[in-house]
Amino acid sequence: MKAAALVAAGVMLLLGACGGGAGAPPANGSASAAATSQATPSAQLTEIRIGITGNTADAALFIAQDRGYFKEQGLTLNVTRVQSANDVVAPLGAGQLDVGGGAISAGLFNAMARGVDLKIVADKGQHSGSPVNGFTSAVVLVVPKSDADKYHTLSDLKGKTVALASVGSGNEIMLDRGLETVGLSEKDISIKTLSFSDMLSALSTHGVDAAVEIEPFVAQGQAKGILVPWLKSEELYAGQEGGVLIFGANMTKLGHDVGDRFMLAYVRGLRDYYDAFGARHKDTDAIVSILAANTDVKDPSLYAQMGFDYIDPNGYVNADPVTYDLDWYANHGLVQQKPDLAQVIDNSYVDNVVKQLGKYPTQ
Helix, strand or coil, rough: CHHHHHHHHHHHHHCCCCCCCCCCCCCCCCCCCCHHHHCCCCCCEEEEEEEEEECCCHHHHHHHHHHCHHHHHHHHEEEECCCCCHHHHHHHHHCCCCEEEECCCCCHHHHHHHCCCEEEEEEEECCCCCCCCCECCCCCEEEEEEEHHHHHCCHHHCCCEECCCCCCCCHHHHHHHHCCCCCCCCCHCCCEEHHHHHHHHHHHHCCEEEEEEEECCHHHHHHHEEEEEEHHHHHHHHCECCCEEEEEEEHHHHHHHHHHHHHHHHHHHHHHHHCCCCCCCCCCCHHHHHHHHHHCCCCCCHHHCCCCECCCCCCCHHHHHHHHHHHHHCCCCCCCCCCCCCHHHHHHHHHHHHHHHHHCCCC
């Protein structure tokens, strides 16, 4: 089923109506007897229907799939590509998807508040890059190269036009929070919605004065002399959750331990991602090959120029910024009833993984 049809069917349906084992494998996610003992013959693999955008933020999923971590846990992924993270909410609630990945949104919170059984279960990218962990940012506030000397502090954006991919989004919250540090808000700028790819053209023709851009377009625009990176996402809003994994109600119907096994495979892929693009730079070429084969960024040489978001190698969601974002949506009238985050952020799956793999030794 194509993504558009899947989403439409999910919307119509919505309108109509775990245990982990002990073990001690190496902290870098290497397999052990404890981690692989639940694997089943390929004919008996449990299918997990997952909706993702398929960009580099889904790196850990592609790594775990390519390296056989899901298969070792008796699972196989049936991947549906969607245009945006909002497109997974309705199919998850309707039981057409088991897992979804993407950015936190007002739509997700509204579905939860209506009682749709969705759980935020793991980190999939946050704005917490630092010299210590070795990560920078895949989301950057950029300006035209020819105007770079005009921008020194965020107060210089007053009265300017800034491109965003969408309003009512995490990136809008990030920009607004950054502006607050200089006594401004989004009301002091003009926002123009453009796709990330169209932002490059708008910057080159001065159709916009700045843009909240993502990789690989930041690296591409810089290589073409169109833009210069100004402020990284962690400089605008440190710690913000850029993406999460979401389990739909159907995950529990697949078996009490399926969620645990899925999370074990995912976190192993996540730790490989962390090793490759963080401070260790371990096995990076092999990981780049996997991503070039599975994402739209096909040129391996581009990865060396790109920034990558930090993801907690233990898989934990950074809950405090999620609370801030929920309050922002509510204050801006985008969420009418706030869900109880204590009920919708479920750390039990990553808790079980950490018991098996051990806590990742971060600096």
